[in-house]
Amino acid sequence: MPGGLDISMVVQQLVNGLALGSVYALIALGYTMVYGIVRLINFAHGDIFMLGAYYGYFAITMFKIPFALALPLAMGLAAVTGMAVERLAYKPLRQAPRIASLITAIGVSLLLQNLGLKFFEARPRPYPRIIPMVVWDVGGVVVSNVQLIMLALAIALMVLISLIVYRTKIGKAMRAVSFDKDAARLMGIDADMVIGVTFALGSALAAAGGMLVGFYYNRISPTMGAMYGLKAFVAAVVGGIGIVPGAMLGGLIMGVAEVFVIAFVSSMLKDAIAFAILIVILLFKPAGLLGRAVREKV
C-alpha cells in the first residue's frame, strides 16, 4: 500500500465531492430562493425534495412514463405542492412574526414526512434504472456518467435560475419583492403571485434533485429529506443565503469539504468538522461567502 497522498486519490475524492456537492447545490438553490424572497427558512424544503423523488418513482414504475417525461412531471407536481404549502401554511402568517412561519415550516416538514411514512410505506425503495450506468477509469480515477449528469444538471439549472432571476421581468419582480414587498406592490407587482412562483421554482429544483438522488444512489425513503435538507440548508448559508450562485458554491464546498474530511482526517468527525468550517466561515464572513454584509444605517 503506497503511503502518503497520491494524486489520483485526491482527484478521485474531488470527483466524489463534486458529485455529492451538486446534490446539495440543487436543494440549496431552492432554499436560497425561498429565503431570499420571504426570509423564511423553509424547513419543509427537504421534504418537497423527498416528494419529488417519489413523484418520479411512481410516474416511472406505476404509470410507466419515460424518464424524460417523468422528470418535468415530477418537477411540475412538486411545484404545485410547494405553492400549495406556501398558500396554506405560510401566506396566512405573512404579517405575523417570522418565527411563527418557521414553526409552521417545521410542522409542514413533519407532516409531509409522516404522510410519506404512512402512504409511501416506511421501507426504502429501490429506484428504477433509467440509463445504464457507465463507469470510466481515467488513470485510476473513476468517474461515472451519472456523476457527470448530476453535475451538469446542477450547473445547468443554476444558470437557468440565474437567468430567470437576473435577466427576466419576473426575476426583477422577485428581487423587488424580496427587498420591499409593499414598495413592489406600488410598482404594480402582484407580490403574492411572485412569491408563489418562487416557491414553485424552488420546489421544482428540489424535485429534480430528489430524482437524481434516487437515480444515482438507487434508494429513496420517506425520511431522506431531513438529512439532505439540513446539509443543503447549511450549504445555502455558507454561500450566502438569498444569493443564487452562492447556493451552488456553498453546495459544492460542503460536498467537497465533507469528502475531504473523510478522506484525509476522519470519517468520525466529518459532521463536526463540516459544522466547524461553517462557523468559521460565518465568523469571518457573517453573511456567507458571496453575501454582502448589509451595514445597518444608523
Add this chain to the structure above:
Amino acid sequence: MVSEAKATVAKSIGTRATDGKQLTRGAVALGGLAAGYFLVVGLHRAGVLISDYYLQILIWVGINTIMGVSLNLINGFTGQFSLGHAGFMAIGAYVAAYMTKILGAPFAPALLVGGTAAALGGLVVGIPALRLAGDYLAIATLGFGEIIRVIILNLDVVGGPRGLPGIPAHTTFLWVYAMAAATVVIVRNLIWSRQGRALVAIREDETAAETMGVDTTRYKIMAFVVGAFFAGVAGGLYAHKITFIDPSQFDFMKSIEALVIIVLGGLGSITGTVLAAFVVTFLPEALRAFADYRMIIYSLMLILMMLYRPRGLMGTAEFGFRQLGLGDARSSARDVGGQAMGRNDGPPPVLETRGVCMDFGGLRAVSDFCMTLRQGELVGLIGPNGAGKTTVFNVLTGLSEATCGSVHFMGNDITRKRPSEINDMGIARTFQNIRLFSNLTVLDNVRIAFRGERPYSMTEAVLRAGRYSSQEEEICRKSMEFLRLFGLDDRASEIAGKLPYGAQRRLEMARALATGPKLLLLDEPAAGMNPQETHELLELIRWIHERFDLTVLLIEHDMNLVMKLCQRIIVLDYGNTIADDAPADIVKNRRVIDAYLGEEAV
C-alpha cells in the same frame, strides 16, 4: 388626556399596593406551589387519576418547562435566535450522569456540575453571537449543537453511539417540580430587573441599547450562560429519569422541540412557555389512540395552532414591565439635574477630533475632520444629504470605527472604545430615524438608560435581595422625574412605539439624558416636526442645555432652528469641513450657500 393620566395613576397605585404586599404575594405563590405538589403526589399515591404513566409525563412536562424557559431567556427575551439548545442539555445530561454513575457522586452536586458545564458551553456558544445575528446566528448555534453531539458520539468513556445505560434513577417528581419552579422564579426575577431590561433592550434595538450604555457583549453572553445552565440542569434531570442516554436523544429535533415550545407559548412569556411545555409533551401521548396516524395529526395540529395563534398561546401576555411603583410626585427635578450633571472642573475642550476620516469600501465619507467642542457649547453640524454628518456621529459614539484620526473626550482617547463604554464616559445621542425600544413602555425606555452608582448585582436581582428593592425604587422614581421634565409622565405606561411622533422624539432625548451625559449629540431632532413643534423643541433644547450643564452637538436641516439655537455652526460637504463659524457668518459664506443653503435662503 386627563383620563389617561388618571388611569396611569390608578395603575401606579395598584402596582405600589402589590409592591407593598410583596411578602404576602411570595407566601401565596409558595403556598400554591406546595399545594400543587401535594395534590399531584397525593393523587398519585391514592392511585386516582395520576398513574405512574401520567406522573412520568408530568416529569417530562417539568423538564420541558425548564428547557423552554431557559431558551426563552436567550431567544424570547434577548432576541438571540439559538437552535443549539439540545447541545447544552446534552452536556448537562452527560456530565451529571458521568458523575453519578461512574464517579458515584450524589445527585444534587451532579446536577449542579452538569449545569455549570453546560454554562461553560453557553459561554463558548455565546461568542459567535457577538458577531452574528438572526438566522446566521441560528445556523451557527445549530452547528455547535451538532458538534457537541458528534464529540459525544466519539467519546468512548460515555459509550459513544451505544450510549450510557444504567444511570441511577434519581429524578423524582419533587426534584423536577422544584427545579422547574426555581427556573421560572429565577428567570422571572432576572427579567424584571436592571439586567433583564438590558436583555430586552438588546432584543428591541441592539444599536440603541449599546449607545444607551448597555454592554451588549456582556449581556448576550450572560443570557447564553444562564440559559445554558438551566438547559444543563434539565439534561441532568432527564438523564436520571430515563436512565439511558445516547447522543441521538439530543439531536437537532430536540432543539426544535424547545423552539416549538417557546414559540407556541409566546416568545417572551414565561407562563406561556409552561403552558406550551404541557401541550407539546402531552399531545403526542394523547394521540396514541391514532397509532400510525399519530404524528400526522400531531404535525397538523402544530400547524393549525400556529396559524390561529401566530404569536403563541399567550403572546407576551404576562409582561408589561410596569410592575414597580412610579415614584414620588413631589420630589424636585433638581436632584435629577444634580445627579446627571457632569463635573465642571475639566479644561474647556470637552471633545476633540483630530484628522478623523472614514471610508466605506473605497468611498471616503468623511475626511480630515477636526473639531473642538468646549464645555457648554451648543454647536450645529449641517450640510447636504450624504455629506457625512451622521457618520461623524457614529464615529463619536463608537458605532463606526474611524479609518484614521483620533477622538478625545475629556482628555481620554475614545477612538477605539465600544459604544457602551463611550456612553459610560458621558456621551449620549439620539438617532435620525428614532430608535426607541418601541415595544416597551415609555417608563422602561428611560429605566434601561438609567444607571445608578454601584448597581445591584445579578445575584441580588435573582434573590430580590440587598440593594435590589431600594435601587429599583430609586431608578423608577428618577425615571419618572425625567419623564415629567419632558412632559411624558402621564404616558409612562404606554407602549413607546405608539406615542405620537413628537412625543417619541422627546422620549428619545429623555432616554439619552437618563444616562447622565456630559455631551449630547442630537441627530435631526426636528425632522418631521411642524413649525410649532419645532419651536417647542428649540425651547426644550435650550432648557436642557442650561439645566444639565450640557455640551450639545446637533445635526439639523431646519435652518431656522439651527440659526436660533447654535452658537457655532460647522458645515460639511462631501466629507470635508467647508466652514466653521458663527451663524451670522455662515449664512454669508459663499461655499455654504452654493453647497447647501441656496441663494434664496440668504
Add this chain to the structure above:
Amino acid sequence: MLLEVENLHVHYGAIHALKGVSFSIDFGEIVTLIGANGAGKSTVLRTISGLIRPTDGSMTYQTALTGSSTGTSGAGSTGGAERQVNLCSLPAHRLVDLGISQVPEGRRIFPNLTVMDNLELGAYCRRDKAEVARDFQMVFDLFPRLKERRAQAAGTLSGGEQQMLAMGRGLMSRPDLLLLDEPSMGLAPLLVREIFEVIARINQSGTAILLVEQNASMALAVASRAYVLETGSIALQGSAAELAKDPRVQAAYLGSA
C-alpha cells in the same frame, strides 16, 4: 373628478386612524394634505394605493378606457371613454394599471438594484417599450443626476438622490394620479426647493398630484387646493392660497404665530 374619497374609515386593530375622511382631486390638480404627525396623512395615501383596507367609505376613481398610457393626454377631458372604479376592493398591484402611482414615505427604493433597474420596475406593468424608453428620457430630464448614476446601486445614493429616484420610479408608470408622501422629509434646504420645482413641472405636464407634506408652507405654495387633517378627520379645506392666510393654519403649521 379624478378621485373622489368619501367617508373613509380605517382601523389599526383598536385604533381608529381615519374617522370619515372625504376629499377629492380633479384632473390635473395638485391637492395637498397637511397636518401634524400622526394625523393620518400617510394612512390616507396607503389606503388609496391599496396597502391598507378601509373599514368603511368609498373611493371612486375615473379612468380612461384606453389605458394608462394615454393618461396624461386625457387629463381634463371628461369624454365618454371613461369608467368609474371603486378602489376599495382592489389589491395594491392593480392600481398601477389604472394610472395611480405612489411615491412612498421614506423613499422605499430597492437599494441593491441599480438606478436603471429601479426605474424599470416603475414601468413594470407597461408593455409599450418605445414609450417606456421615451419616459426614461423624461425622468432623466427631470433629474439629470440620476442619469449620471444610472448604473450605481440605488442604496449608495444620497438621501436627496434617493428621493429623486423614488419620484422618477413613480413616474415611470405614466400615472394620471401621483401620490407623493413627504417628499421633502430629511432633505437639505437646497434640495427641498429642487424637489418642489420638479413637482410643479410634473404637474404642468398634466399629471394630477396628491401631496402629503410636513413642510406646509412649501406645499401650500405649490398646490391649488388643500386639506388639513387633524387626528383622523378633515379639519379645514379650501384653496391653497386661502388656507395659507388662515390664522389657524398659520399658527399650527406655518410657524408664524
Add this chain to the structure above:
Amino acid sequence: MLRKSLVLVVLVLLIMSAVALGAEEIIIGLVTPVTGDVATFGMSVRNAALLWEKQVNSRGGIQGRKVKILVEDDKGTPAETANAVSKLISQSKVLMIMGPVTSKCANAGAPIGQANKVPVLTPTATDQAVTAIGDHVFRACFIDPFQGQVMSKFALETLKAKTAAMLYDIGNDYTKGLAENFKKFFEAGGGKVVVSETYGAGESDFSAQLTKIKKANPDVLWLPDYYNTVGLITRQARQLGIKKAVFLGADGWDSPELLPIAGESIEGGFFSNHFFAGSTQPAVVAFVRDYEAAYKSEPDALAALTWDACAIAESALNASIKKVGKLDRAALRDALAATRDAQGVSGKMAFDENRNPIKPAVILEVKNAKFAYKSTINP
C-alpha cells in the same frame, strides 16, 4: 322500547362478564416504532407479532386464553419508549412487554419493566447491555459479539482472508457493536483490519470512504448495517472499482429489499442470519407462507426474530399458566428464564444465564440474485 333496550344492555353486559370470567385475556404490550425514521423495522415487527396473535387465537389461545396484543408506538426514540412502556404497564396492565425494537429504545424502556417486575422480551435489541438491566429482561436475537465472531471465523477459515476493511454507521449502536466485535475476533484469529471507516445515519454517499478502502485493497469488506444502506454501499463499491473484496454482513442484510437496491453488486456476499427462508423445515415453511399470504411480502430478519420471540413467549406462557393456573408476571418470568426448547424459525431456542438465547446461526450467500444456504454454525 325502554325495557327492550334495558334488556339488551343487561344481556350484553352479561355476555361480556361471562367472557371475562371464563378466561382472562393474555394482554401483551408490543412496543415498536410505527412512526419515525425506523418505522420500516417497526412495521416488520408489528406484522409478525399480529400474525402470531391471529394464529394463536385461531388455535384456541394459550391454555384456553385469548391473546391480545396492544401496540404502542415508540417512534424509535428512548423518551417515547419510556412513555409507551409506562403506559402499557400502568394503564393497560399488560402481563408482559414485547419489544422495544432498537437497542437504544430497549435500554430506555426495559428498566421500567424491570422496576415494575414486568417481563420484557425484546426480539431485536442486540446490545449486550440490554439484558444486563435485570432479571426481567430477555431477548430473542443474537448479541453483537456472536455474529461478529461467527463472521470473522467464516472470513478467516472459509474465505482464508488475511485483511479486512469495515464501513459502518457511527451513530448506530447495532452496527458499531458488530464492527467492534468483528475486529476483535478477526484480529485475534490472526487477520488484520486495515481500514475502518464510518458514516452517519441517513447518508447515501460513501464514495469518499470507499475510495480509501479501495486503496487498501482488503480481502473482505465488513458491512454490518441494514439492507437499505448495505445495498447502496456495495453498489458504489463496485462502481468505484473495488473488485477483490468479498462483502460480509450480518442479519441486518436479511430483507427482500436488499437485492433490488444492491443489484448485482452484492453477488457473492455472505451474511449471518437466524434462519434460511428457503429451508425445508416445516416451521420455516409455514412462517414464510403465512407471512407472505398476510402481507404480500417476504419476511425479513426482524419479522423472523419477532416470530422467534413470539414462540418463546408462547412456550413460557404455556408453562407458567400450567404451573400456577393463572396469569402471573413472576411465574411468567421464571418460565421464560427456564425456556428450553422453544421452536422458532431459528430452530430450538433456550436462554443462557444472562437471558440471551442460545441458538444456531446460518450463513447465507447471495447467489444468482437469491439467498442461498451456506452453512450452520452452532454456538
